[in-house]
Amino acid sequence: MSWRYRTILAWLACCCLPAAWAIDYKVGERLHGANTASQSDYKEIDWDALIPPSSLQKKMLKDLNMGDLEDDDPRAVRALEEVREAWSRAPTNSALNGLKARIAGFVIPLEKNGEIVTEFLLVPYFGACIHTPPPAQNQLIHVRVLHATLGLKMMDPVWVSGKLSVEPVNTGMGAAGYQMQVDKVSYFYERR
Numbered sequence: 001m002s003w004r005y006r007t008i009l010a011w012l013a014c015c016c017l018p019a020a021w022a023i024d025y026k027v028g029e030r031l032h033g034a035n036t037a038s039q040s041d042y043k044e045i046d047w048d049a050l051i052p053p054s055s056l057q058k059k060m061l062k063d064l065n066m067g068d069l070e071d072d073d074p075r076a077v078r079a080l081e082e083v084r085e086a087w088s089r090a091p092t093n094s095a096l097n098g099l100k101a102r103i104a105g106f107v108i109p110l111e112k113n114g115e116i117v118t119e120f121l122l123v124p125y126f127g128a129c130i131h132t133p134p135p136a137q138n139q140l141i142h143v144r145v146l147h148a149t150l151g152l153k154m155m156d157p158v159w160v161s162g163k164l165s166v167e168p169v170n171t172g173m174g175a176a177g178y179q180m181q182v183d184k185v186s187y188f189y190e191r192r
Helices: 003-016 019-024 057-063 074-088
Strands: 100-113 116-123 141-150 157-165 169-171 174-176 178-187
Touching: 100 141, 141 157
Parallel strands: 141 178
Antiparallel strands: 100 116, 100 157, 116 141, 157 178, 169 174
């Protein structure tokens, strides 16, 4: 998908987001804090747990100096392609395979039956996947919902609880390094 097409999709998605969420979250913002509901069957994890300790991801981003480049600069285009390529191969944390986990993130619906969402990507920050480039594969979770969820919309903040597996899958919105068969989806409520 071309960057122009993704930019148009990003604009449409941002304009069509539910007003309450669009006002509350800024692009790139992450969810913070634990939910007060007890989920003792699941280990609560954060997005950093999905990145193996030995990963060079953070160093790569730190070394990029994009501030001096214009969008149409060939060096910027080349750097963006290098980031996309590296992120599509970003290593996953195999220690999490089979873990009954609970994690908070934002919804990118993939499959719907009317108003019922049966499959989505869980992303770590508001605006992910609708702005280029999508997060690294080890920062995307492909979610299949056992009990379909009514009314989930683009960028809704949620908690998901289920069995995490380290299995890459390619979707139209990005390559996910993890999959989760979700037992429970609930809305995330924090300080707002």
